Amino acid sequence: MYNQTEIIKDTTNLGPEGELVVNMGPQHPATHGVLHLVVTLNGETIKKIEPHLGYIHRSIEKMCESLTYRQFIYVTSRMDYLSSHINNTACALLVEKGMQIEVPERAKVVRTILNELTRIASHELWIGAMAMDLGAFTPFFYAFREREMITDIMEETCGARLTMNYIVPGGLMYDIHPDFQTKVKAFVKQFKEKVTEYEDLVTGNVIFQSRTKGVGVLTAEDAISYGCSGPVARASGVSCDIRKIAPYDAYDRVEFDEIVETAGDSFARYIVRVKEMNQSIHIIEQLIDNIPEGDFVGKTKNVLKLAKGEFYQRVETARGELGVYIVSEGGTTPYRIKFRSPGFSNLSVLDHIAKGSKIGDLMATMGTLDLVIPDIDR
Amino acid sequence: MLSLESITKTTQDWLLAKFSPQIALTIECVIVILLAITLFAVLGLVLVLLERKVAARIQIRLGPNRVGPGGIFQTAADTLKLIMKEGLTPDTADKFLFNLAPFVVMMVAMLLLAPIAFAKNFQIWDINIGVLYISSISSLSVIGILMAGWASNNKYSLLGAMRSGAQIVSYELSAGFAVLTIVVLTGSLQISEIVASQENGWWLFKGHIPVVIAFVLYIIAVTAETNRAPFDLAEAESELTAGFHTEYSGMKFALFFLAEYINIFIVCTIGATLFLGGWMPLHIGHWEGFNHIMDFIPSSVWFMGKTFFLIFLIMWFRWTFPRLRVDQLLNLEWKYLLPISLFNLLLVTVIAIMGWHF
Amino acid sequence: MFLKDYISDVYNGVTSLLKGMRKTGYYFTHSKEIITEQYPDNRATLKLADRFKGEVVMPHDEQNEHTCTGCTACELACPNGTIKIITKFEMTPEGKKKKAIDSFIYRLEMCTLCNLCVAACPSDAIKMAPNFEHSVFDRSKLTKILNKPGSKIKEGVE
């Protein structure tokens, strides 16, 4: 731990060549949480960015070592809280894979719909926060209006708005609400109407375009080398959608496009996410009328025990590839669990792509990387 | 008829009858100062509330609605809170400059009030170089901001102040050129004469397209000069936390905040005076009846209506657009606004010489 | 050509800005689009979803009877030790000893509202209630005893 004098020294001293060293965060309006970036500046130009993590580290990996295979799922909602359903799905899929639990079709389809709704909600929040980083405050409220409909659907069916814990090994915790389908259809209808607003306010705006085009360019080679995934990598032309590579749940029976842009700049990342929302809507439309009847949860033993061995499950969250790696010794709790979080790898690229740009560009770059700090810190 | 003009006239006559001219002038000065301070206080309260309400409506919210009916006392409550807060001065700050800066900014805003004609024959100081006075004084506000940024001994403040310096210095140019177009057309720097020249129609209407362009340029330039979004780089919230006033709290912060709104008010009054005819009512050609009805509306209402329309426009900008980057901001000025305004000024000069305007 | 690009740049820029202003202007003039919920004022009409997980409650019927057998399935299912069940032995009229709950201690401040205890309960004795106004001035008030004083287990529940 720092002592008091060291902190003062740290913040007032200049860098080795007389540069300005600015601590952005842990409390800063643009770092969305408690990310701490030590930014070395030459005037307005960024020379170096050094992330300091750990302000919200809860040691989820260690915690999970003492939780059973039913219990550890709820903790993962707190990792990337914006795609908690998808995190839960990853864990449930892993347990199902490890124990060969048969998941009913109904559960698979509902999970897919919920995952896509979560993805839309996450991107909606991102689009608002991103516009706010760039100084446009109003799109935030418009984006939240649509997101509110999703959280209402979640509240009605799963009983919570953010950390749902609706997905259990074998299927769902309880059946969907009778109004689920009508509500989702109403959402799809409203979303299609309102998505043009973002075009007017954000996408087409000349200021927004000039702020994001050519800013924070990430090449495909770097994206691969830095282990980027999700929209960040896809904007650089790297095809990496786990839903296509290793389909899980009902993704193998729906038709959707993997959005790949080639520019690799902030605007491309923005476009990828906006188009992804439309693809998610497309997936939901295919499934919402075809939810099969039947059980919502498969037969499972009361006490879940994973066989001795190692298991790895990948899913595509809103931010990228989430991997759950479990080493099991055959007991009721994981021996070692590792979450490969998409945000961690995406953050590591920040220094590389923001170097040499202006402070204003850092906000655009950081905004489009879509960092969720609990996901990075775990 | 009771008007601002008759009130001032009666007051002056009465004072001159009672006292010697020097004392009368002193008393008038005191009255003016008191009125100006009152106006500022009221304007601050009204404009902040207006801004919050406009923002709320645009953002599909209700806005402040708890303190008083419709939240009209919200800003008064906020002011009370700010007065009661401790005015912190950082340990390593340059204390004298740190405490001086908000007053410099505020003083500049107050000085700008002098030559503005609020109503028919209702003006503090009808100086014959009114427009020049305004453009010279308004460029001083950057000193206060630089002072605040430097004296805070905070890196964010320093960056914000430097941005602000670059920004105000460059946008002074196009604001000046936009003002010059009207000066060229009028042939006078005096505010009262500029207003008088618009008796048969506002310059915006009778000056053809070049004046419309000048008006647009003026609005953009003054938005930048008052550090308002989309040009609020000096206090870019998501980048520099609060820019040059990061370290300020309590009433010192409130002065900055107030000065921002007063500056908006001042530049909008100038815009209204130059382009929208000041206190002149709207007259359309030879529609005698219509013109007559328009004359019944008091001149002060006309003036305030025009000013608040411009203020609303600037608020509308703020809640719609993202912020520019610092180099793009300067690009916009030097590559777009300045060439356009130079060319525009040339065009207006030709129009003025040839007498093509109405 | 340079001049043409320049003018089209300016034109496109200005139209894109005006497009955005038209959108915000639309919302400014249409007050029916306002979505604010005036929370404490609309308490009477506020309707939460039935399934909303706000806190764990133990439903009691008119005879002050619940269905909790004290099997501690919920205690075992809870990931973070929120629930503590203290059992006692009661004498039934037939003179047999029967296990029953003395107190069902529920610590709301530790609860993550994951619903695992409700899912684990074999006799549906506890459920999630849609209450969300949990703020209190003293943290100890969040530790609740869910079974009402004097309550007993419903007949026939094993």
Add this chain to the structure above:
Amino acid sequence: MTNEEIKEYITAHAPEAIFDETGEWLNIAVESNHLKPLAAVLHGQPMQMDYLFCLTCVDYKTHLTMVYHLTSSTNRNINIVLKANVDRADPVIETVCDIWRTAEMLEREVFEMFGVEFLHHPDLRKLILEEDFKGYPLRKDFEDPINMIKL
């Protein structure tokens, strides 16, 4: 490329590699000092394992095992798990961050959580924990009487 071909190719370059196909993906265990050369071989043509998507460490109480999950960006269906045991008392292994850049941050995390020292790492400092934190939290024998609550 089938598993057999991969095994053949790897055996040619690292004869002592031990293969394990019981899991979902092909596991390759090598000595810790042979890991770096093998990693370089895998990264190059024709395998082109250029996407390191998970790097972690497992504490088996007797030894630590570094686990590298690799895949190829051109063919995401080939996944390889690379493993190397390191000594628990003095865990030292060569860094792979000059092969995959993402390893730089991941190795820093492993460094502070397990105490594995990565040779030739450009910037091996603590990333998440405080500078003067004692102990390696994700090791099995880590005890923190204040902050760890045993249920």
